[in-house]
Amino acid sequence: MRRPRNILLIDDEEDFLETTSRRLRRREFEVKTATRCAEAMPEVVAGWPHVVVLDVMLPDTDGMECLRLIKQVAHRLPVIMLTGHASMHASLQGLEHGASDYCLKPIELDELVEKIIIAYNDIN
């Protein structure tokens, strides 16, 4: 299994971004964060991330819309949706729009790391 290096976290909760990115860096990932979709898109367009971790509720556009935008410019970029919104409907919508996975908060770091690695290897 190959390990991706660059992870882009998109979430409106600053606390979550801070703790999660700190922990991922400790596991030797490069991490960038964004609280809004618009902020994240330049990184996606530039091709920096190997995996995106995306919340479903964002202040500017909703996560689904953001997922669609990401997939438009980077079709093969794995996107993991990570959210507190436990909904069968939303999860199916996410998968149909090309998300690699739909996970629920709170998630153990080990599990998130495994999901990141699996999503990356599934597409590449």
Add this chain to the structure above:
Amino acid sequence: MFKFIANLLRPRPQLGPEAIQSAFREHYRNFRALLTANNNALELMSSAEDMLGSGKPFGMAFVRGDLTALTVNVYKMVHSLIALSDGRYQDLDERFKSITDQIEHILSRQPEVSGTAFVLTMDEIDRRVVDQVGAKMANLGEIRNHLGLRVPDGFVITAAAAKYFMESGHVQDEINRRLKTLDIDNLEALYTVSSDIQDLIRAAALPDDLDFIIRQQYARLADSQGRPVPVSLRSSALGEDTLQGSFAGQYRTRLNVEAAAIPATYKDIVAGKYQSQAIVYRQQRGYRHQDVLMCVGCLAMVDAVAGGVAYSRPHDDPRSPWAVIHAAPGLGTRIVDGSSVYDMLRVGREAPHDIAERRLADPQGGRACLTDDQARELTKLSVQIENHFGSPQDIEWAINTSGNLFILQARPIGQAAPAAQADVELAGRHVEQVPILSGGVTASRGVGAGAVYKVSCALDILEFPKDAVLVVETPYPEWAVLMNRASAVVSESGQSATHLATVAREFGVPALFDLAGAFARLDNGQTVTVDATARRLFEGRVEALLQAAPHRPNLMEGSPIHKLLKEALALITPLHLTAPDSPFFKPSSCRTLHDITRFCHEKALAEMFNFGHRYGARDKSAKQLFVVGMPAQWWVINLDDGFREGADLTTPFIQIEDIVSEPMLAIWKGMTAVPWAGPPPVSLRGLGAIIAQSAMNPQLDPAVRSNMTGRNYFLLSKNYCNLSVRLGYHFALAEASFSGLLTESYVNFQFQGGAADERRRRRRVRLLGDMLREIDFRVEIKGDSLTARIEKRPVPYLRERLVVLGYLLIHTRQVDMVMNEEGFINSYLDKIHADIHMIRESLHKEAGERIQ
């Protein structure tokens, strides 16, 4: 048959070797993704089933979380299979969507609110409108309008009104959002969220029309009383007082409310639905927050000289000939709060209602709160109310300045859950040890032990350790928030009528109240055993008592969330698809998510199995295994990197030495660890049964063979192996994946069928199940089929179990042939156990040598 022809007509793709290699990689990638999703899905289904049967509390967060994750994994399986099969099975996606739609529908179902009136007056209320006014007010209306007893005048602000208020300005949406991620075990977060939500409700504006109607009703009430009377506002939650759920003391009551303060007080009572102890209570009892709607009674205050509680029978003795009355000066509400001393009377239920006992709050010259006649009158009414409702009642009452008796509330007495027999045994159990404290009142029967933790203010609650013994001076209702954490409750004061006692009984938490000196005598951290049944308290853990104590009741059974999960699981876990060669093994037969996972798994295996043949790729086709220079009855398909590099792939055979698949080698090691001594001598009857079964079931006839079902084969890669076996009429499937990622590390095993009559088949499956449990498999047996799983364990752990599994596969295959001969069976089992021990020892030794 049609399927068979369709299969033949499926075009064979014409590809060059490189394209075949790349198509195969793509297939294998999908296959791996499907396996991982399958494994996750099985785990999620079993965790939901376990939760349903466990009696442990769970909320909608668990249900939605588990089922959302399940949906995700089944979706992945379906789409991996569609990709794997070059677009066949599209119709499976429709089945999947239709099933998930039905599940989603169940999960999002809202309780219906009946009636549109925002207000009903007391003379319009009885049991028929319980869905509009809640049980508490419906009972009171029943007492007034059908028993003709005196209850205060007033009206009820209905469930429809509460819903209207909460939905105006999106208050409810905001509340739901905040509750969604709340972890009730984090008490600090619980208090913060609870208090924020209540502030939110208090701050929300009451819609104008509702505000107007409430004021108008109050004006009418004041008119009828001839003066602007103060009122009491009482919560009457919908769902309260039913289903053995008492919700005792979980919600608010406000007394002596002036006209101007009614709207604000109404909101405060509605907000009371989100008090922390009420949130915990609902979670523990399996109520969704939306299952409870807060109706509010608005009743003229009784100008009380005395008040209290009457029990038509004592709570711990439903056959008692006595009623019990607790009375205090004024309204007596402090009795149920646990904060007051009171007179206690025992009065005969039958006329002439003899007063058997009277204990005054103040034995030195205190005045009794009730006259003998009043006590008799109250007893008579209590029995009348009991007869009307058909169960012993807990009744709040008051007597006004003119000496008139009012009924303020009546509800069924929360019955103690433990079985009477276990309790009697417990009470009589002799213990050598001398108790450090004894006496007091049994507020909730049972025995509990743990470290003492004293609580005297809300701040202490935050620090309360799980399974500690709660020690308090006064049993306030607020302490109910700890009922899911405390192993027992001890209180200096209070009695069995307090709300805290009711909740303790409901949760099956032993509680010993009125135990003088307990607070001072006990130290934090000291381990004690509380025997609430026999009213004594010991130092340390008294195991003899703890073992005899009855189990805690299953609080979830029958609750709204329990029902909802049960209903959803009916569309998830039952397995209807079984035999892959049956004509009904098709997408349209899938009725549950489990059927879909089964279908996907089976068809994915078939796709991988047939790949070589379909694409005309010899190196991808099944190869017969060669062992010590001989072809064996085993076929092998290499999915990826399961063969040694440079192995000769031009022949239809593969040497065992050329196989590098670690899980396969582990199984193989077990299969060959101990030489098979040949079938044990078969008794004639046993053989006869097997032959008869083979004749009846053509699937068992070894002569009927389709390409896949008739062979013993391994599908493998370096870290994966799937073994299908048809040996001695048994069907077995073992699947193992070794990985550095725990998500991808597991062993699955299925075992099914096998000739011999049903009784023997079941017995064999049980024997096999026992042996698998001994090596830490989670085993599930239905009829004569067995599934066993281990997941998310490190590779050496899985490897050891896989070796043993390989051994069992070979050596239990004909156990049933000697099933009736007890002597054989036992010596046979002894040998199996000895072999397994030997195999594990040698594995441990190998591992040890490697480490050195």
